[in-house]
Amino acid sequence: MTTTTHRTPADTMTAYFDAWQRHDAESLRDVLADDVVFDGPMGHVEGLEDNVASLRGLFGIVTAVTIRHVFVDGPEVATIYDLHTTATEAPMLTVNWAHVVDGRVTGIRAVFDPRPLLST
Template sequence: MPTPVELYFEAWQAKDPQILRPVLADDVVFDGPLAHVEGADDWIVALQGLFDATTALTVHKRWIDGDDTITWFDLTIGQSAAMPTVNWTQVDDGLIRRVRVAFDPRPMLGG
C-alpha cells in the first residue's frame, strides 16, 4: 500500500484528487505561493483545478524524516516551462495534516 505522500502524487498523475481524500485530515492546511487552503473538502476542490492544469509532473527525489517528507519535482502547468518545485508534507497518524509548497510561479504567469 502506498504511503499518503506516494498516494498524493499518484492522485496528481491520475488527475483525481478524490483518491487522496481517505488520507487527508479534515483540518489539513495547504500553503503555497498562489494559495492558502484549510480543510480537506476545500483542498480537494483546489487540487482538481491544479491537477487539471498540470501537463507534466516529474518527481526527482524524495526525502523522508519521520512524519515529514520533502519531494523535489518539476511541475509544468499548461504551456509554461517546467518549474522546479519543493513540497513538504507532514503526516500524522497516517493522515496528511499540512502541505507547504515552494516554487517560482513566473513561468506559469507569463513572466
C-alpha cells in the same frame, strides 16, 4: 471524520502523488486529513473539501509530475519534483514539504517560483 491508517509518511505521499498523476482529486480524500492546511506562493487553503477542490482545479493545467527525490524524516516528507503544466513552457521545479500524522497529510508547504504562471 478521517480515520487512522497504517501507511508510513512515505507511503502516504506516494499515494498523494499517484493521485496527482491520475488527476484523481477524489482519491486525495484518502490521504488528506480533515483539517489539512496548504500554504504556497499562490495561496493558502484550509480543510479537506477546499484542498480537494483546489487540487481539482489545478489538475486542469497539470500534464505531469516528475518526482526527482523524496526526503523522509519521521512525519516530515519533502518531495522535489518537476511540475509540467499547459500554462508554462518549461517544467516548474517545486518542493512540497508535507507533515503526515497517522497516514494522513495535515500540512503542506509548496515552494516554487510562480512567475511563469503569473505571466500567462
